[in-house]
Amino acid sequence: xxxxxxxxxxxxxxxxxxxxxxxxxxxxxxxxxxxxxxxxxxxxxxxxxxxxxxxxxxxxxxxxxxxxxxxxxxxxxxxxxxxxxxxxxxxxxxxxxxxxxxxxxxxxxxxxxxxxxxxxxxxxxxxxxxxxxxxxxxxxxxxxxxxxxxxxxxxxxxxxxxxxxxxxxxx
Amino acid sequence: xxxxxxxxxxxxxxxxxxxxxxxxxxxxxxxxxxxxxxxxxxxxxxxxxxxxxxxxxxxxxxxxxxxxxxxxxxxxxxxxxxxxxxxxxxxxxxxxxxxxxxxxxxxxxxxxxxxxxxxxxxxxxxxxxxxxxxxxxxxxxxxxxxxxxxxxxxxxxxxxxxxxxxxxxxxxxxxxxxxxxxxxxxxxxxxxxxxxxxxxxxxxxxxxxxxxxxxxxxxxxxxxxxxxxxxxxxxxxxxxxxxxxxxxxxxxxxxxxxxxxxxxxxxxxxxxxxxxxxxxxxxxxxxxxxxxxxxxxxxxxxxxxxxxxxxxxxxxxxxxxxxxxxxxxxxxxxxxxxxxxxxxxxxxxxxxxxxxxxxxxxxxxxxxxxxxxxxx
Amino acid sequence: xxxxxxxxxxxxxxxxxxxxxxxxxxxxxxxxxxxxxxxxxxxxxxxxxxxxxxxxxxxxxxxxxxxxxxxxxxxxxxxxxxxxxxxxxxxxxxxxxxxxxxxxxxxxxxxxxxxxxxxxxxxxxxxxxxxxxxxxxxxxxxxxxxxxxxxxxxxxxxxxxxxxxxxxxxxxxxxxxxxxxxxxxxxxxxxxxx
Ligand code: SF4
Numbered sequence: 001x002x003x004x005x006x007x008x009x010x011x012x013x014x015x016x017x018x019x020x021x022x023x024x025x026x027x028x029x030x031x032x033x034x035x036x037x038x039x040x041x042x043x044x045x046x047x048x049x050x051x052x053x054x055x056x057x058x059x060x061x062x063x064x065x066x067x068x069x070x071x072x073x074x075x076x077x078x079x080x081x082x083x084x085x086x087x088x089x090x091x092x093x094x095x096x097x098x099x100x101x102x103x104x105x106x107x108x109x110x111x112x113x114x115x116x117x118x119x120x121x122x123x124x125x126x127x128x129x130x131x132x133x134x135x136x137x138x139x140x141x142x143x144x145x146x147x148x149x150x151x152x153x154x155x156x157x158x159x160x161x162x163x164x165x166x167x168x169x170x171x
Numbered sequence: 172x173x174x175x176x177x178x179x180x181x182x183x184x185x186x187x188x189x190x191x192x193x194x195x196x197x198x199x200x201x202x203x204x205x206x207x208x209x210x211x212x213x214x215x216x217x218x219x220x221x222x223x224x225x226x227x228x229x230x231x232x233x234x235x236x237x238x239x240x241x242x243x244x245x246x247x248x249x250x251x252x253x254x255x256x257x258x259x260x261x262x263x264x265x266x267x268x269x270x271x272x273x274x275x276x277x278x279x280x281x282x283x284x285x286x287x288x289x290x291x292x293x294x295x296x297x298x299x300x301x302x303x304x305x306x307x308x309x310x311x312x313x314x315x316x317x318x319x320x321x322x323x324x325x326x327x328x329x330x331x332x333x334x335x336x337x338x339x340x341x342x343x344x345x346x347x348x349x350x351x352x353x354x355x356x357x358x359x360x361x362x363x364x365x366x367x368x369x370x371x372x373x374x375x376x377x378x379x380x381x382x383x384x385x386x387x388x389x390x391x392x393x394x395x396x397x398x399x400x401x402x403x404x405x406x407x408x409x410x411x412x413x414x415x416x417x418x419x420x421x422x423x424x425x426x427x428x429x430x431x432x433x434x435x436x437x438x439x440x441x442x443x444x445x446x447x448x449x450x451x452x453x454x455x456x457x458x459x460x461x462x463x464x465x466x467x468x469x470x471x472x473x474x475x476x477x478x479x480x481x482x483x484x485x486x487x488x489x490x491x492x493x494x495x496x497x498x499x500x501x502x503x504x505x506x507x508x509x510x511x512x513x514x515x516x517x518x519x520x521x522x523x524x525x526x527x528x529x530x531x532x533x534x535x536x537x538x539x540x541x542x543x544x545x546x547x
Numbered sequence: 548x549x550x551x552x553x554x555x556x557x558x559x560x561x562x563x564x565x566x567x568x569x570x571x572x573x574x575x576x577x578x579x580x581x582x583x584x585x586x587x588x589x590x591x592x593x594x595x596x597x598x599x600x601x602x603x604x605x606x607x608x609x610x611x612x613x614x615x616x617x618x619x620x621x622x623x624x625x626x627x628x629x630x631x632x633x634x635x636x637x638x639x640x641x642x643x644x645x646x647x648x649x650x651x652x653x654x655x656x657x658x659x660x661x662x663x664x665x666x667x668x669x670x671x672x673x674x675x676x677x678x679x680x681x682x683x684x685x686x687x688x689x690x691x692x693x694x695x696x697x698x699x700x701x702x703x704x705x706x707x708x709x710x711x712x713x714x715x716x717x718x719x720x721x722x723x724x725x726x727x728x729x730x731x732x733x734x735x736x737x738x739x740x741x
Contacts, residue, residue, distance in 0.1 A: 049202065062312060063316045091224060093724070123243050126234070127230070414606060481664055490634070492652065494652065509652070517694075517698050
């Protein structure tokens with residue numbers, strides 16, 4: 001059996017079997033390490049969509065300081081980011097742009113829907129230019145309710161996202 | 172508008188000219204897109220494209236009655252919510268014929284001035300980011316929290332206060348508010364004086380803002396600029412002074428003007444206004460009647476006659492007007508919100524023509540522009 | 548409708564709104580503020596029949612003009628009366644009277660006029676089935692008189708479908724590029740769930 005495998009014509013089968021074994025052995029610890037690395041360096045993309053961005057700004061200020069939880073202020077360019085915090089209302093004009101931004105980001109990427117508007121349309125449920133929530137546009141990981149959510153709520157949402165990433169399969 | 176360097180022609184479409192989209196996802200644009208055409212490093216034309224946060228407030232207001240309009244009308248500027256509700260309340264009071272109690276008027280002035288500082292500090296923080304000055308982001312965001320605490324004591328909410336209602340304010344000041352307020356304001360005044368040394372005398376800031384985006388006095392008037400943009404160009408116009416509402420005519424303050432009309436002056440006026448706000452608050456706390464009611468009772472579904480009214484106040488971004496038309500129904504027939512941000516937007520194409528592209532964020536944010544409000 | 552009442556009562560004369568609410572203060576004709584009346588009289592004196600005064604209140608004047616005369620009158624207001632900028636341009640839809648009223652709130656940065664707002668209103672024909680830009684809902688633009696109305700008129704065009712002739716740049720401003728419905732601030736545009 002083993003002798004068959006080490007025959008030159010079966011080398012590829014052997015390699016793949018070996019790979020399987022290797023993956024079985026180190027997948028879990030490696031995945032854990034990758035996820036651990038990811039949760040402490042979430043980079044939100046700098047896209048503000050409505051008034052919730054005020055509280056997002058306050059959350060990165062000195063009093064609340066989300067940076068101590070591993071979430072950087074929204075500074076970087078979009079190509080280095082892995083988190084979209086949808087800060088409020090998505091209008092019909094903004095929705096295609098938001099999707100464009102999301103599509104340009106490298107995998108893996110996560111989405112936090114911040115504010116009642118981003119979740120269901122909120123106060124603007126009957127407005128003609130507002131989408132009823134961003135579920136049709138982006139796959140949302142964590143919903144943070146409030147109008148606007150207090151910075152504490154946003155921080156809790158970020159921590160929930162970190163919990164979630166911890167349990168995810170690392171790709 | 173500054174002079175173009177020799178050899179650069181305006182508005183001539185040839186292959187040297189490049190079109191550049193700035194925004195809506197851009198650290199230097201906020202919630203809007205600015206389409207600029209550049210020749211080398213110089214902007215030859217600029218076309219602002221707002222509307223990414225247009226939520227149809229004016230249409231929604233036609234379907235809600237005078238009281239339920241309050242929460243959504245403050246959403247365009249949640250961090251200046253008292254000031255955007257102010258003209259609405261003044262207008263509704265006029266058409267319903269309500270008389271506001273004296274104490275409520277003073278509380279309104281205090282809340283409105285506190286809110287102006289909260290707005291200005293946020294604006295200043297973002298200006299810091301736009302210029303790459305991180306300290307200027309951290310300091311104002313930190314100091315802002317003190318004033319937000321005060322407003323939270325007053326109204327119960329961090330930013331969306333919904334504190335002003337037609338006929339007064341929602342509730343009275345809490346018991347020890349005056350002492351806490353005086354203490355915070357004294358500290359705050361000391362604190363913002365330090366901004367001068369870290370921000371306004373910073374050579375880097377000066378080199379980026381002085382003589383960029385100069386708006387001459389005559390241009391400012393004919394473009395209909397308002398607020399800090401107008402006063403930085405040397406026109407002394409402050410609605411609080413010129414058309415005093417509530418108790419502003421009893422209070423002792425001055426409106427600040429600067430002559431130069433460049434980005435530096437435009438960024439300095441709001442800071443001077445904050446110092447003035449501290450004076451107003453202290454003055455109002457001295458003069459406020461010690462007791463009395465703070466609101467008049469409203470009927471559950473108030474109706475006005477066939478009237479219309481246009482009221483304006485001075486907000487953090489300049490004069491803010493509300494035009495309310497009633498036709499005898501519980502809902503207004505039409506509400507028009509005329510905001511300073513939208514009026515100042517027209518200055519942007521004029522100021523950017525002939526500027527360097529690198530100066531764009533410095534000029535753009537110095538217009539005291541809040542996109543959410545401009546789009547309504 | 549407020550407009551029907553006002554307009555039927557107007558004979559080039561001054562009319563003041565009567566507040567129907569019981570607890571309101573009724574204004575009498577003779578506590579009309581003096582300064583404002585003088586301003587209105589300047590206009591009446593120069594244009595006579597072409598101008599109807601809707602109301603004169605403290606710091607507020609509203610005059611109503613025909614759309615054929617509006618440019619001429621606006622020029623007079625800006626040059627001789629020193630109102631130098633527009634605060635707001637509001638379009639109001641009146642389906643019953645088949646018209647769209649456009650109100651220019653004009654302000655001034657002159658010292659003695661800075662507390663005044665002059666509302667200059669005119670009206671355009673309203674089409675039941677609008678095709679913005681190519682139907683009869685047209686008004687002359689005031690952009691050459693008051694520079695500051697440029698964006699306001701663009702907004703009015705997309706929100707109510709009033710096309711401003713001679714406006715250099717009648718494009719969409721706030722609505723999405725692919726907006727295909729009727730202009731949203733018309734009264735027959737119903738928002739969802741209402
Ligand atoms: S949830 Fe509230 S604060 Fe946030 S965007 Fe919507 S209206 Fe603004």
